[in-house]
Amino acid sequence: MQAITIFLKKIMTAITDLIPIILVVVFFQIVVIQQPFPQIWEVLVGSLFVIVGLMLFIEGLEIGLFPIGETLAYALAKKGSLIWLVIFSFALGFSTTIAEPALIAIAKEASEISADTGLIDKSAATKSAYALGLRLSVAFSVGLAIVIGVVRILKGWKLYYLVIGGYVIVMLMTIIAPREIIGLAYDAGGVTTSTITVPLVAALGVGLSNTIKGRNPLIDGFGLIAFASLLPMVFVMGYGLIWF
Amino acid sequence: MLNLLQDFIQTLIHTVRDVLPILSLIVFFQLVILKRPIPNSKKMILGGVYVILGLALFLLGLEKALFPIGEIMATQLSDPVFVSNNGANEVFWWSYYWIFIFAALIGFSTTIAEPSLIAVAMKANEVSAGTISQWGLRITVALGVAFALTLGTFRIITGTPLHLYILAGYVIVIIQTIFAPKKLIALAYDSGGVTTSTVTVPLVAALGLGLSSAVPGRSPAIDGFGLIAFASLFPIISVLAYAQIIEWQILYSKKRKK
Numbered sequence: 001m002q003a004i005t006i007f008l009k010k011i012m013t014a015i016t017d018l019i020p021i022i023l024v025v026v027f028f029q030i031v032v033i034q035q036p037f038p039q040i041w042e043v044l045v046g047s048l049f050v051i052v053g054l055m056l057f058i059e060g061l062e063i064g065l066f067p068i069g070e071t072l073a074y075a076l077a078k079k080g081s082l083i084w085l086v087i088f089s090f091a092l093g094f095s096t097t098i099a100e101p102a103l104i105a106i107a108k109e110a111s112e113i114s115a116d117t118g119l120i121d122k123s124a125a126t127k128s129a130y131a132l133g134l135r136l137s138v139a140f141s142v143g144l145a146i147v148i149g150v151v152r153i154l155k156g157w158k159l160y161y162l163v164i165g166g167y168v169i170v171m172l173m174t175i176i177a178p179r180e181i182i183g184l185a186y187d188a189g190g191v192t193t194s195t196i197t198v199p200l201v202a203a204l205g206v207g208l209s210n211t212i213k214g215r216n217p218l219i220d221g222f223g224l225i226a227f228a229s230l231l232p233m234v235f236v237m238g239y240g241l242i243w244f
Numbered sequence: 245m246l247n248l249l250q251d252f253i254q255t256l257i258h259t260v261r262d263v264l265p266i267l268s269l270i271v272f273f274q275l276v277i278l279k280r281p282i283p284n285s286k287k288m289i290l291g292g293v294y295v296i297l298g299l300a301l302f303l304l305g306l307e308k309a310l311f312p313i314g315e316i317m318a319t320q321l322s323d324p325v326f327v328s329n330n331g332a333n334e335v336f337w338w339s340y341y342w343i344f345i346f347a348a349l350i351g352f353s354t355t356i357a358e359p360s361l362i363a364v365a366m367k368a369n370e371v372s373a374g375t376i377s378q379w380g381l382r383i384t385v386a387l388g389v390a391f392a393l394t395l396g397t398f399r400i401i402t403g404t405p406l407h408l409y410i411l412a413g414y415v416i417v418i419i420q421t422i423f424a425p426k427k428l429i430a431l432a433y434d435s436g437g438v439t440t441s442t443v444t445v446p447l448v449a450a451l452g453l454g455l456s457s458a459v460p461g462r463s464p465a466i467d468g469f470g471l472i473a474f475a476s477l478f479p480i481i482s483v484l485a486y487a488q489i490i491e492w493q494i495l496y497s498k499k500r501k502k
Binding site: 032224229 | 284287357
């Protein structure tokens, strides 16, 4: 009986999360566009999947991803080896970003745009080399961002000095970077942080700052994701400068 | 039904492939570097399975239900015939008012459902011992995204340069950082990155692309980008503002007590 109540509660939470989208879509379909729903069954089945999927994901976060991230952070901090912690952080950032579907899509589109505007050669080989280089530089920058973030937690540096410094670099690079790549560079910052990376990285940061004496998890534990969305902008603009 | 099963298996394979690098990294570190078995491993593995299954179902559902409708809506709302209201000769930027309303509402509602943001809100709530409410943070971030997408569609329609908006946004963030309560700055910066993932990015990309190809004089290549950048900048501003307002409220109530 109790299990059923808990289950119902969790389903209700997932439904509450999705109510705004449902309202918006229904409102526009009926009031503004004034057309019946296309493929109503697909939509209903799809919505059911979304609800069950969200519920499972959140349950998995609580019993899986969060504890894994925190246990690892704790174990790595206890081992006391800075080098392994740095290697782990870099590998985490790099490996999750290089395979990110949103990044693959955006890199391919960028190579098309650059070829169309005559910035690079129109041959397929040049385009794919350009796209791969872009993906590598974004993945490298995310790896580096997590490393900087972790070292910051260890040393207790102030986050806002680093982030504002990063902003200043982005501003300066915007002035000298080729115009065609600026929009892409700004967007690259947003797409790098995926749904599985974010919880792991958040747990890593909070776990580390809980383990290290004198660190506050609220002030020091957050901030890793901020670097991971800032550094790719710098690297993509830098990549543009090197190519052109 | 068979089709659906096939789609599900395909999405599941994709998700597993995306997770594989992280999974092997964790297993490698746990077994080779830390040289110890994973504590509570059964429960964590179950959690991992839940995450993968849940994400696959979530993505498949979005593809079936939300993305097609969202794309159709974005195209229909920016259609020149719809915008000019079947007759008016001149089209001004304000003729696109339905697009602005749509952008704001879809930005708000997709952000509320964004799994990464739910994860960060859970952590923030836990770490702050409950003083940061999950819904408070999520609604603040969602308002930031709503404003970001409205401004972003306005920029596409008017064709004004992207970098001016972003640079102005950075200046605002820097000024806010100087005055905001230091405790919440890290969380605010992180809110920028988490808003744009599974739910928001595909819809926002469709909106930007659809709009920049429908509005006369805009090209998807140059004007289509930038919405995601806006959506990762403005939540920082809204969360910093929220933190500021809460601090003022506390100051004010303290003064009244005296």
